[in-house]
Amino acid sequence: MISPERAAELRAEGWKWADLHVHTTCSFDVLPAEDLKPENLYRKALDMGLDFITFTDHDTVGAYDALGWERERLVTGAEMTVYDPEKVGHTVHVNVFDFDREEFIELREIAEREQNMESFLGYLRKHKLPFLYNHPFWADFHQDPDPETVMELAKLFPVLEYNMHELKPKNELTIALAEKFGKGVAATTDTHTGKLGQVYTLAEGESFREFFGNIEKGRNYIVPEDLTREALIEEMNEWIDLIFEKSPRQERKSFLTGIKSIDTLVKVSTSGILNHSPKLNRTTVNLLYFISKSGLPAFLYLHSEESLAKKMQESMKQGIKLGKQR
Structure with missing residues (x-):
């Protein structure tokens, strides 16, 4: 773990940098x-100036269909959803990179039809595809990740994710898991x-495979951040801006982010209530900004999230020892 200033020095020396999610x-x-x-x-x-550019949309390669699969610095990627009810019990997100269209289709079929994590990861290893365990301590709505299961899964992945949208205690657990099992x-x-x-x-690494291979071996540095109150307020303000100012009203989607206040904004904005009254729309936006900025x-x-993180820490303290962040 290094500062942005030190990272800039390494980049000047030829080190590559990428945001893999x-x-x-x-x-x-x-x-x-x-x-x-x-x-x-x-x-x-x-x-x-990112050296490797990848887009990891949920279970789709639509970005590459739009861009073209061969572009300067572009590396194929997708965030694959795998639900193995028998052996895992909760949804797992896996970032997969540098695949072709046929490999993506086959991975989708394994994830959707077989619902078998062992088969999914076996395919990745057989085809020598780079892959990453996303936010290990996350689970889908109405699911709770089992600490022992998370530990067993971590053993199967070459690289674990330090996610900017997770609290520091969760990211510390991820670092500890990586240190315990020798993961990147x-x-x-x-x-x-x-x-x-x-x-x-x-x-x-001159190629993405070399770059990712060095991450697997721990021959890398990270420039991270954790989710804070200030960062979350800023994020919520950006969502309000996107929902009400930058997204065409007729194209607004209805979806869940997991943050109830944001989900309420989306529900309101897609309900059609505000379509016929610009004044009501502006009043609503101002009110939402006020609520968001209140914190x-x-x-x-x-x-x-802090309560959940504490429970996870208590459950796992016998299995891993929190180590120093690198």
Whole structure:
């Protein structure tokens, strides 16, 4: 773990940098804002100087169909949903990289039809595809990740994710798991609002495979951040802006983010109530900004997440020893 200043020095020496978890409008939970379309995010990544650019939309390669599969610095990626009710019991998200269309289709079939984590990971190993265990201590709505299961899963992945949208205690547990089992760690934004590259991973390697291989071996650095009250308030304000200002009203989607206050905003904005009254629309936006900036929604969300993190820490303290972040 290093500072942005030290990272800049390493980049000047030839180290590569990448954000390995980025969503575009092709994901079901991203609003249809112009800035978040694949082409615009791709151009933004090029302008930022990212050495490897990947988009990991949920169970789709729509971004690559839109961009073309062969573009400068572009690496194919997808966030694959795997639910193995028998051996895992909760939904797991796996970022897979550098595949072709046929491999993606076959992975989708394994995930959807077989619902077998062993088969899914076996395919990745057989085809030598780079893959990453996303937010290990996350679970889908109405699911609770079992600490022992998370530990067993961590053994099966070459790299674990340090996620900008997770609290520090959860990310510390991820670091501890990686140290215990000798796994690599990658820092990602998991951005749904276009903030790619705010945190990132550094490693050497002329190709993406070399770059990822060094992450697997722990020959890398991360420039991370954790979810804070201030960051969450900023994120909520960005969502309000996206929902009410930057997304065409007729294209607004209905989806769940997991943050109740944001989900309420989406529900209101897609209900049609505000379509016929610009004045009511503006009043609603101002009220939502006021509520968001008060910090109350952020406090309630963080409080619930902190409680969950403490439970996970208590459950796992016998199995792993929290180590120092690297």
